Amino acid sequence: MTQAEIVPLPLAPGPLTGEDFPRTSARDIALADLPNVVATPAQIRPLSDRTLGQHDEQLTVPTYDRSALTPAVVHFSVGGFHRAHQLLYFDEVAERRISDAWGVVGVGLHSRDMKDALAPQDHLYTVVERSPDGERARVVGVMVDYHFAPDDPATVLDVLTDARTRMVSLTITGNGYRLCPQTGAFDPDDVDVRWDLANTARPRTVFGYIVEALDRRRRAGLPPFTVVSCDNMHRNGDAARAAVVGFARLRDEVLARWIADRVAFPSSMVDRITPHTTPEQRAAVAQRYGVDDNWPVITEPFSQWVIEDSFCNGRPPLDLVGVRFVPDVARYELMKTRLLNASHCALGYLGSLAGYASIDEVMADPVFAAYVEQMMDAEVTPLLPPPDGIDLDEYKQSLLRRFANPAIADQLYRLCRRGSTKMPHHLLPSLREALDTEGPHALLTLAVAAWFRYLRGVDMAGRPVPVDDPKSDLLQELARAGGTDPRPLLGERSIFGDLGENPRFVTELADALERLERDGVRQTLAAAVRGSGRLRP
Ligand SMILES: NC(=O)c1ccc[n+]([C@@H]2O[C@H](COP(=O)([O-])OP(=O)(O)OC[C@H]3O[C@@H](n4cnc5c(N)ncnc54)[C@H](O)[C@@H]3O)[C@@H](O)[C@H]2O)c1
Numbered sequence: 118m119t120q121a122e123i124v125p126l127p128l129a130p131g132p133l134t135g136e137d138f139p140r141t142s143a144r145d146i147a148l149a150d151l152p153n154v155v156a157t158p159a160q161i162r163p164l165s166d167r168t169l170g171q172h173d174e175q176l177t178v179p180t181y182d183r184s185a186l187t188p189a190v191v192h193f194s195v196g197g198f199h200r201a202h203q204l205l206y207f208d209e210v211a212e213r214r215i216s217d218a219w220g221v222v223g224v225g226l227h228s229r230d231m232k233d234a235l236a237p238q239d240h241l242y243t244v245v246e247r248s249p250d251g252e253r254a255r256v257v258g259v260m261v262d263y264h265f266a267p268d269d270p271a272t273v274l275d276v277l278t279d280a281r282t283r284m285v286s287l288t289i290t291g292n293g294y295r296l297c298p299q300t301g302a303f304d305p306d307d308v309d310v311r312w313d314l315a316n317t318a319r320p321r322t323v324f325g326y327i328v329e330a331l332d333r334r335r336r337a338g339l340p341p342f343t344v345v346s347c348d349n350m351h352r353n354g355d356a357a358r359a360a361v362v363g364f365a366r367l368r369d370e371v372l373a374r375w376i377a378d379r380v381a382f383p384s385s386m387v388d389r390i391t392p393h394t395t396p397e398q399r400a401a402v403a404q405r406y407g408v409d410d411n412w413p414v415i416t417e418p419f420s421q422w423v424i425e426d427s428f429c430n431g432r433p434p435l436d437l438v439g440v441r442f443v444p445d446v447a448r449y450e451l452m453k454t455r456l457l458n459a460s461h462c463a464l465g466y467l468g469s470l471a472g473y474a475s476i477d478e479v480m481a482d483p484v485f486a487a488y489v490e491q492m493m494d495a496e497v498t499p500l501l502p503p504p505d506g507i508d509l510d511e512y513k514q515s516l517l518r519r520f521a522n523p524a525i526a527d528q529l530y531r532l533c534r535r536g537s538t539k540m541p542h543h544l545l546p547s548l549r550e551a552l553d554t555e556g557p558h559a560l561l562t563l564a565v566a567a568w569f570r571y572l573r574g575v576d577m578a579g580r581p582v583p584v585d586d587p588k589s590d591l592l593q594e595l596a597r598a599g600g601t602d603p604r605p606l607l608g609e610r611s612i613f614g615d616l617g618e619n620p621r622f623v624t625e626l627a628d629a630l631e632r633l634e635r636d637g638v639r640q641t642l643a644a645a646v647r648g649s650g651r652l653r654p
C-alpha cells in the first residue's frame with residue numbers, strides 16, 4: 118500500500134481546543150487522504166499481539182509493553198463510545214510513557230458480542246477518526262481483559278475487589294441507572310434490582326456488582342474505588358451516587374452509609390460523536406489498513422472529557438493527555454447536553470420524519486440547518502449559565518460542522534433511541550425554563566411535536582421508523598391514541614412532569630402537531646425560522 122498525501126489534522130474546532138484530544142503523542146499520526154491502494158485479501162491480517170506491526174504503515178499501533186499494564190479501571194458496558202473516547206485517553210497515558218498503572222478491564226452485561234469480537238484479537242481494536250478531509254487509524258492496546266459478566270460473575274467480582282482496581286467507569290445509558298427522570302429516585306421495584314438483592318454473588322445490574330464489591334472491600338479493609346459515570350445525563354455523578362447508594366440502602370444501611378461517605382462519584386462531561394459501525398465500514402478498514410478487525414470503531418476527530426476533580430483512590434493522570442479536571446462540571450455539561458444532545462434529538466426526529474437517514478443529509482438541507490442554528494441561538498443559549506471563558510458562538514458553529522460531517526454519516530436511528538430518557542434530560546428542561554421565563558420556544562416545541570409524531574412508528578410518507586425505547590409500547594399506544602392531541606402522552610408525568618398542565622404549552626404543541634401533519638416537516642420548519650434572517654422567504 119502507498120502512503121497517501123499527509124495533511125495536518127486541524128485541531129477540533131472552537132475555543133475549547135486546549136481541552137481537545139492531544140495531537141502530540143509519540144506515535145501521533147496526521148490525517149491522511151484515503152489511501153488509494155487497497156489491501157489484497159492476502160495482505161489483510163487478523164488483529165492480535167502477534168501480528169501487530171504487520172499491517173499497513175498508516176495504521177499506528179501501540180509501542181508500549183501491554184503486558185506491563187496494571188489493571189486499575191473496570192469499565193461497564195463497552196460500546197462504541199467507550200472504545201472511541203475513554204480508552205483512547207488511557208491508551209495515550211500508556212503510549213506517552215506517563216504511566217503503565219492504568220490498564221482497563223471491560224465488562225459487558227447484556228450481550229456476548231463484544232467478548233466474541235475482542236477476545237480473539239487480544240482485546241486490541243482499531244479506532245478510525247474521520248473528517249471530510251480524510252481519516253487516520255490507530256490500534257488501541259490499553260484494554261487488558263474483557264468479561265461477559267453473566268458467564269463469569271465471580272471473576273467480575275474478583276476484579277472489582279482486587280486492590281489494584283481504583284476506578285470503575287460506566288457507559289450504561291441513561292436507562293441503566295433506574296432513576297425516575299422527574300424525581301431522581303432509584304426504582305427499588307425493578308425486576309433486576311429485586312434479583313440482585315436476592316442473588317448478591319450473581320448480580321444482573323451494574324449496581325449489584327458495584328455494591329457487592331464495595332461490601333467485600335469494606336470487610337477486607339480495602340479502600341473503595343471511584344465511580345465515574347460517562348453517560349450523557351444531567352449531573353451524571355449524582356445519578357450514579359443515587360443509584361449505588363439507593364441500591365446499597367436496600368441491602369444494608371451501614372454499608373450504604375460507608376459508600377456515601379467514602380466513595381467519590383465525580384460528574385463528567387463526555388463528548389465524541391461515535392456512530393454504530395456498519396459491516397461496510399469494517400470491510401473498508403480491512404481494505405485500507407490491511408487489518409481484519411472484528412469490530413473497529415469509526416468516530417469524529419473531536420473529543421472532549423471534563424471531569425469533576427473528586428477521586429477517592431488516586432486520580433489517573435488524564436490531565437496530561439487533554440482531560441480537564443474542574444471543581445464543578447455543571448456548566449460544561451449543560452452547554453453540551455442542551456446544545457449538542459438536544460439538537461441531536463430534534464434533528465433525529467424531524468429528519469427521520471422527513472425521510473432522511475443520517476444527520477449529515479439533514480444538515481445539507483438548508484431548512485434544517487437554519488432550524489437547528491436558530492433553536493440553539495434564540496431558544497437554548499439565553500438559558501445557559503455564563504460560559505466562563507467559552508465562546509458559545511464558536512462552540513455552536515463547531516457543532517454545526519460536526520453534525521454535517523459526511524465522513525461519519527451518523528445514523529438518525531441512533532439519535533432517536535431512548536427518547537423517554539433523553540428528552541427529559543436534554544430538551545425538556547430548556548422548554549420548561551423558556552415557558553417559565555416567557556422566552557421563545559417555538560422551535561423546541563416543534564422538536565417535541567416531532568418526537569410525538571415519530572412515536573407513531575411511521576414517517577410523514579408512511580414508511581416505518583424504528584422506535585427503540587424501553588417505554589415504547591406505552592408511548593406508541595398513547596401517541597397513536599392522541600394523534601394531533603398531545604394530552605394522552607403529556608399525561609406521562611414521569612417524563613413530562615407538570616408540562617401537560619400548562620394550557621399554553623398544550624395548545625402550542627397541538628398546533629405544532631397539526632402543522633406537521635398538514636404542511637409536512639420542511640414547510641413547517643421553514644415557516645418557523647423565516648424572519649430570523651437565516652432563511653430566505
Ligand atoms: N456514541 C456517542 O456518540 C456517545 C457520546 C457520548 C456519550 N455517549 C454515551 O455512552 C453510552 C453508550 O453509548 P454507545 O454509543 O457506546 O452505545 P452502544 O449501543 O455502542 O453501547 C451501549 C452499551 O450499553 C449497554 N447497555 C444498554 N443498556 C444498558 C443497561 N440498562 N445497563 C447496562 N448496560 C446497558 C449495552 O449492552 C452496550 O454495551 C450512552 O449513554 C451514550 O449517551 C455516547
Ligand SMILES: O=P(O)(O)OC[C@@H](O)[C@@H](O)[C@H](O)[C@H](O)CO
Binds near residue numbers: 389532534539
Ligand atoms: O447515545 P445517546 O443515545 O444517549 O445519544 C445519541 C447522541 O446524541 C449521543 O451519543 C452523541 O453522539 C454524543 O453525546 C456526542 O458526544
